[in-house]
Amino acid sequence: MNKTKAYAAQSASQPLAPFELNRRDPRENDVQIEIQFCGVCHSDIHQARNEWGGSTFPMVPGHEIVGVVKSVGSQVKKFKLGDRVGVGCFVDSCRVCTSCMEGLEQYCTDGMIGTYNSTENDGSPTYGGYSSQIVVDAKYVLHIPESIPMDAAAPLLCAGITTYSPLMHWKAGPGKKVAVIGLGGLGHMAVKIAHAMGAEVTVLSQSLKKESDGKRLGADHFFATSDPSTFTKLAGTFDLILNSVSASVDVNAYLNLLKRDGSMVLLGVPDKPAEVGAFGLIGGRRSLAGSLIGGIKETQEMLDFCAKHGIASDIELIPIQKINEAYERMIKGDVRYRFVIDLKSLPLG
Numbered sequence: 009m010n011k012t013k014a015y016a017a018q019s020a021s022q023p024l025a026p027f028e029l030n031r032r033d034p035r036e037n038d039v040q041i042e043i044q045f046c047g048v049c050h051s052d053i054h055q056a057r058n059e060w061g062g063s064t065f066p067m068v069p070g071h072e073i074v075g076v077v078k079s080v081g082s083q084v085k086k087f088k089l090g091d092r093v094g095v096g097c098f099v100d101s102c103r104v105c106t107s108c109m110e111g112l113e114q115y116c117t118d119g120m121i122g123t124y125n126s127t128e129n130d131g132s133p134t135y136g137g138y139s140s141q142i143v144v145d146a147k148y149v150l151h152i153p154e155s156i157p158m159d160a161a162a163p164l165l166c167a168g169i170t171t172y173s174p175l176m177h178w179k180a181g182p183g184k185k186v187a188v189i190g191l192g193g194l195g196h197m198a199v200k201i202a203h204a205m206g207a208e209v210t211v212l213s214q215s216l217k218k219e220s221d222g223k224r225l226g227a228d229h230f231f232a233t234s235d236p237s238t239f240t241k242l243a244g245t246f247d248l249i250l251n252s253v254s255a256s257v258d259v260n261a262y263l264n265l266l267k268r269d270g271s272m273v274l275l276g277v278p279d280k281p282a283e284v285g286a287f288g289l290i291g292g293r294r295s296l297a298g299s300l301i302g303g304i305k306e307t308q309e310m311l312d313f314c315a316k317h318g319i320a321s322d323i324e325l326i327p328i329q330k331i332n333e334a335y336e337r338m339i340k341g342d343v344r345y346r347f348v349i350d351l352k353s354l355p356l357g
């Protein structure tokens with residue numbers, strides 16, 4: 009067993025605080041990773057505060073993990089000591105269902121094993137990346153391209169793949185008009201990636217406060233959703249809308265911004281279900297869909313795409329001691345555009 013320093017929530021109503029856990033000794037197919045940086049996703053907040061229900065405690069959040077390989081099991085061929093690696097939202101899956109066989113492990117029919125707030129096949133709880141090290145089966149570990157700085161690479165493991173996957177699936181590219189609702193962690197990656205794919209990108213943010221950032225990140229247009237005229241001006245405009253908002257919004261108002269045959273994809277997971285009127289859909293043969301992160305193969309493809317296009321996350325590096333403050337700031341939309349924890353700040357000993 010490997011003693012590991014971490015930060016954990018002991019219950020849904022308590023702030024995160026120092027915690028110690030044991031990682032398993034690496035098995036023959038495992039990679040032991042010294043964690044350098046971990047991104048802070050809004051899903052960490054939803055789960056640490058049990059907003060989706062079913063959270064288990066103590067919880068060590070964190071699924072945007074990057075670090076270096078510290079040791080490998082005897083059967084590991086893909087990685088060696090010192091390699092720059094990443095771990096995203098899941099650390100295992102059944103490996104035999106059609107989704108797993110097609111490299112879409114996130115849709116595993118048995119349920120993927122989450123990086124935290126989940127249970128390993130041997131019954132032990134999983135603990136995430138707000139910690140000094142992690143041991144993961146090599147099949148679920150990614151290579152981080154040399155050209156991407158490690159701290160700015162961390163958010164690609166969730167925010168990057170969660171936006172890349174639907175942009176690929178719904179074929180964002182030249183001639184396509186893509187809107188992104190919410191310019192946070194997911195939203196800013198969606199803007200960068202959709203722009204690199206050649207789509208015409210519009211940001212729909214609550215106010216115009218982030219307009220110059222949005223344009224710098226690659227948006228062609230920027231509108232405030234607090235201005236009712238946005239919804240009349242942009243009616244029938246978009247081929248694809250990615251909704252990255254962490255809170256409930258009026259889905260019907262946004263469906264009306266789609267062209268005939270356009271799709272709106274839900275990425276955000278607010279605690280309350282959305283109410284959807286049929287007219288917004290039938291009136292333009294529109295689709296309302298959802299998308300969950302991405303598989304291992306596509307995550308590696310996304311990392312290589314980001315390296316090729318010089319894309320990484322815009323981050324604010326924090327010591328782990330500031331994690332509770334960072335959560336509060338994210339809830340207020342005050343993040344530009346992803347908090348990343350520097351794990352060097354974990355107390356030693």
Ligand code: NAP
Pocket residue numbers: 048049050051052054166167170189190191192193194195212213214215218252253254255256257274275276277278299300301338339341342343345
């Ligand atoms: P984030 O960094 O906090 O960004 C969310 C953004 O939504 C905010 O920056 C803000 O943008 C906007 N927003 C926040 N509150 C709002 C409100 N009340 N009304 C309208 N807009 C609001 O969060 P994130 O990490 O990107 O995650 C976003 C959501 O995606 C979360 O629910 C998370 O759990 C979910 N998620 C889903 C997947 C998946 O696989 N589908 C993966 C990761 C995360 P503006 O200031 O620009 O308005």
Ligand code: ZN
Pocket residue numbers: 049050051052071097166167
């Ligand atoms: Zn996430």
Ligand code: ZN
Pocket residue numbers: 101102103104105106107108109113115116117118119
């Ligand atoms: Zn499976």
